[in-house]
Amino acid sequence: MSASVAMIVPGDVRTRTEIRAAFGGSPQGGICPSEGMHSVNLYSDPDVGEQAGYYDGWLAEEDELGPVFEYTGAGKSGDQTFDGVAGSGNRAILRHAEQDRVLRVFTRVGKLPGSDTKTHRYLGTFTLDGMQPYVWRRVHGEDGLERNVIVFRLRPDGTVQRAVQDVIPAAQETTVEFVPFQAVTAAMFQAEPATSGALPLPKQRVRKGTRARKAAPNSETSGTFVVPEAFTTKLSIRAATAATVAVRHEAELTQAYKAHLDRAGHKTGAFQIKVKGLTSTLRTDLYDATDHVLYEAKGSNSREDIRMALGQILDYSRYVKTPEHEGEPKRVILLPAAPAPDMYTLLDRYDVGVVYRADDGRFVGEVVPQSNQ
Known part of the structure; x- marks a missing residue:
């Protein structure tokens, strides 16, 4: 039968x-x-x-x-x-x-x-x-x-x-492996995008003044340096939630800033992190291998997103190390617009910087390199 x-x-x-x-x-x-x-x-x-x-x-x-x-x-x-x-x-x-x-x-x-x-x-x-x-x-x-x-x-x-036998085995040890940059192209989420063009972003506010940062202490690390995915297509937002749109904003923002770093002659990628005892694999948003800067991107400059980014970058940065650089990387949050002034105060407390995109498309922040083009 x-x-x-x-x-x-x-x-x-x-x-x-x-x-x-x-x-x-x-x-x-x-x-x-x-x-x-x-x-x-x-x-x-x-x-x-x-x-x-x-x-x-x-x-x-x-x-x-x-x-x-x-x-x-x-x-x-x-x-x-x-x-x-x-x-x-x-x-x-x-x-x-x-x-x-x-x-x-x-x-x-x-x-x-x-x-x-x-x-x-x-x-x-x-x-x-x-x-x-x-x-x-x-x-x-x-x-x-x-x-x-x-x-x-x-x-x-x-x-x-x-079933228990279908659970991915936990990592038995931590290793560090540097992987050279290699371009990867993302596919569209939908065959026929319902919308096109840039989605509206919040208004920018400019921060006045910056101050020097202290170097963070070295720590035991684990990670694999891998290239960030190149988001070259727009997301169809047919029946999409605001959170989904924010995710795409984040991807497009990361790709735009990555392109800026590339034009400045910087080597870029990300870290793929396996933590001993866990089955999941962590992955950072963007890493500037030239200046030893780790970025965590968010699709909005809301208080909630900034607090989430702060927790993520503090978590990820303790695992990031390379033979070329001593100590933990500089930690920076990448945003589509400047955060509220009191958010700068919060980030300063944890020695975390900010890079944001201005109305004219330029990236603003103390770690932003000058483009060679």
């Missing part, structure tokens, strides 16, 4: 033939869209993933929105992409909602007795995290070469199975 949708529930173990009868998709591959069944079936194989330098699975650490399942995109060698034939599966995940498809996750558990037919356990239905649908991560591939992979952040969309 063929399988039906009702017969496959989270926790069930099925062959791919049975899964295809219920949810469609191709007989092979890790990302299998099905237009007829309105589904994108995601197959995870722990053995294959570990050889390719990554783990799929649940993060042990939940955030305020609940659990997150990380799923690495398609492409076993070289940088992963959203473009062309090679990126078709990754695009299917990214655009599943606008294409009216459901993400279904399966993980390999073994084989049928006496055969080579693989079996897969159904975890349930998911959707992309609305605030951070994916992140870029730097990993060592099975060939030993470093590459950029797309890690999708999936949120449960209904009943799911959360």
Whole structure:
């Protein structure tokens, strides 16, 4: 008897033939869209993933929105992409909602007795995290070469199975690895943007005067220097929340300031941080390797965003070190407009600087280098 949708529930173990009868998709591959069944079936194989330098699975650490399942995109060698034939599966995940498809996750558990037919356990239905649908991560591939992979952040969309064996292993140790700059291009969140052009930003207020900073003490660090993602496309804000728009503002602001640093001849990137005992991977917004400055960007200059940025940059900066520089980096918050005067007082207390974008597009702040162009 063929399988039906009702017969496959989270926790069930099925062959791919049975899964295809219920949810469609191709007989092979890790990302299998099905237009007829309105589904994108995601197959995870722990053995294959570990050889390719990554783990799929649940993060042990939940955030305020609940659990997150990380799923690495398609492409076993070289940088992963959203473009062309090679990126078709990754695009299917990214655009599943606008294409009216459901993400279904399966993980390999073994084989049928006496055969080579693989079996897969159904975890349930998911959707992309609305605030951070994916992140870029730097990993060592099975060939030993470093590459950029797309890690999708999936949120449960209904009943799911959360088994202990599906939790990503915690980091056993901390390591530091410097990765040279390499450009990465982001894909659009929607195929057809509903709006275009710059979104309105708050009015700027100019701070009068600055003062010198003290160098922060050195600390034990862990991190991987990686290139920040190049956000070169606009987000469709169809049915978007204000928070989602702020996230895109942050991405565009970071890319604009990164371009300014590049024109000034500075080497830029970010830090990818693995903390011993945690399953999640932290990633900073922007790092100026030339001047040893760590930036945390926010999409608005609101009090709430500045307080969040302060906590993040104090957390991240203690893990950042490089052979070229002594001590912790200079900490700077990057904003689309000047903060309120009392926010400067707060940031001064923690030796954190500010760079903001003025009305004419220039960046203002004591650490802003002069462009060579």
